[in-house]
Each structure stands twice: as C-alpha cells, then as structure tokens.
Amino acid sequence: MSLDTLTPAVEKMAFRHAMSRLGAAVNIITTEGPAGRAGFTASAVCSVTDSPPTLLVCLNRSASVYPVFRENMQLCVNTLAAGHEALSTLFGGKTPMTERFSAAEWSTAVTGSPVLSGAVASFDCRITQIVSVGTHDTLFCEVVGIVRNDDTHGLMWFDRGYHPLMRQEA
Ligand SMILES: NC(=O)c1ccc[n+]([C@@H]2O[C@H](COP(=O)([O-])OP(=O)(O)OC[C@H]3O[C@@H](n4cnc5c(N)ncnc54)[C@H](O)[C@@H]3O)[C@@H](O)[C@H]2O)c1
Numbered sequence: 001m002s003l004d005t006l007t008p009a010v011e012k013m014a015f016r017h018a019m020s021r022l023g024a025a026v027n028i029i030t031t032e033g034p035a036g037r038a039g040f041t042a043s044a045v046c047s048v049t050d051s052p053p054t055l056l057v058c059l060n061r062s063a064s065v066y067p068v069f070r071e072n073m074q075l076c077v078n079t080l081a082a083g084h085e086a087l088s089t090l091f092g093g094k095t096p097m098t099e100r101f102s103a104a105e106w107s108t109a110v111t112g113s114p115v116l117s118g119a120v121a122s123f124d125c126r127i128t129q130i131v132s133v134g135t136h137d138t139l140f141c142e143v144v145g146i147v148r149n150d151d152t153h154g155l156m157w158f159d160r161g162y163h164p165l166m167r168q169e170a
C-alpha cells in the first residue's frame with residue numbers, strides 16, 4: 001500500500017503501527033523546580049552528541065506535565081530496569097503526581113530533579129533548546145551528571161508491551 005494514497009487519519013495509525021515495531025528503552029523523565037515536581041514515561045529519548053553530552057526527549061504539549069518541564073528547564077532521564085513495569089505504567093497514565101512518586105525511592109540530582117533508585121542509568125540535565133514539531137516539543141538536554149547502576153537488567157518497550165533485556169554481567 002502506497003503512503004500517498006492514505007488519508008491523514010489512516011496515515012497516523014499506520015505510522016503508530018509501524019512504530020510499535022521499533023523497540024526502545026523506557027524512561028521516567030522527572031523534574032523539580034520553581035514550577036513544582038513532575039514525571040512522565042517516555043520512549044522517545046535518544047542520544048544526540050557526546051560533545052557536549054546531549055540527549056533529546058520528545059514531550060507531547062498536551063500532557064499535564066508539559067508546563068512544569070517548560071518552566072523548570074531541567075530534568076532527569078531515568079532509564080528503567082527490568083521490574084519497573086508497574087512504575088512505568090503509573091507514570092504513563094493520568095495518576096496524580098504524589099501517587100506516582102510515592103511508588104518508588106528517589107534521591108536528588110544537582111539540578112534538583114528526582115533520581116530513581118535502581119534505574120539502569122540516570123542523566124541529570126539542563127534543557128538547552130526546544131524545537132516544536134507537530135504535537136510534540138523536542139527538548140534538547142545537556143547532561144550535567146550521571147548515575148549508573150551495573151547490577152540491573154534493562155527494559156524495552158516493543159510491540160506495545162514490556163520486555164526485560166538481560167545483561168550478561170548482571
Ligand atoms: N512519542 C510519544 O508521545 C509516545 C510514545 C509511546 C507511547 N505513547 C503513548 O502511549 C500510548 C500507548 O502506546 P503504544 O505503543 O501501546 O501504542 P500506540 O499504537 O498508540 O503507539 C505505537 C507507537 O507509536 C508511537 N507513538 C504513539 N503515540 C505517539 C504520538 N502521539 N506521537 C508520536 N509517536 C507516537 C510510539 O513509538 C509508540 O510506541 C500511546 O497511545 C501514547 O499515548 C506516546
């Protein structure tokens with residue numbers, strides 16, 4: 001089926017269906033600052049450059065957390081480990097923020113953002129640029145601190161479900 005014969009509505013669903021085949025790490029993105037504390041689940045996260053170390057995070061502007069991230073301009077990317085499936089679902093739904101954070105243990109990064117205990121890795125970041133594309137803002141995030149955990153297995157989001165990813169050394 002050719003893409004240019006599809007109506008825009010069908011094209012969006014075809015895009016999502018095909019995207020469900022791209023496995024991705026699952027992350028809880030957190031922030032704390034003048035606008036308060038917030039966190040959400042994101043799979044749209046990737047490395048941009050190592051000079052300076054920079055990640056990007058895509059955030060839907062219609063999310064309730066959006067104004068908090070936009071005002072705080074700092075965040076922590078907490079990459080989830082096997083066993084974090086329920087926590088990921090909690091931060092991916094419409095659950096009140098206090099309930100999301102009370103389900104896990106956190107420490108505080110240099111920027112003030114919450115760092116998830118037991119995450120595979122946590123990247124403490126300052127947001128340096130924002131580019132809007134369609135429904136989402138792409139947040140370019142310069143990394144100012146890292147916490148790594150070498151004792152946990154990874155977690156993938158693939159085919160609309162969670163899949164643990166085993167590390168050989170863990
Ligand atoms: N990038 C995102 O914003 C994104 C990514 C994954 C999941 N989600 C949210 O979780 C829900 C469940 O996702 P699912 O994977 O079970 O099924 P789905 O069919 O809704 O999505 C399949 C895939 O399409 C992409 N996608 C989904 N919604 C998107 C959006 N608004 N913008 C850009 N890409 C998008 C993601 O890669 C996702 O894994 C989605 O409906 C969405 O609300 C959003």
Ligand SMILES: Cc1cc2c(cc1C)N(C[C@H](O)[C@H](O)[C@H](O)COP(=O)(O)O)c1[nH]c(=O)[nH]c(=O)c1N2
Nearest residue numbers: 040041042043044058059060063064065092093094
């Ligand atoms: C596995 C998975 C992956 C993602 C999401 C969900 C799930 C379950 N969600 C949706 C996001 O987490 C959800 O909308 C949050 O609850 C934030 O919305 P509210 O703050 O509750 O409005 C999401 N949203 C987003 O803006 N960018 C993303 O990359 C993702 N990725």
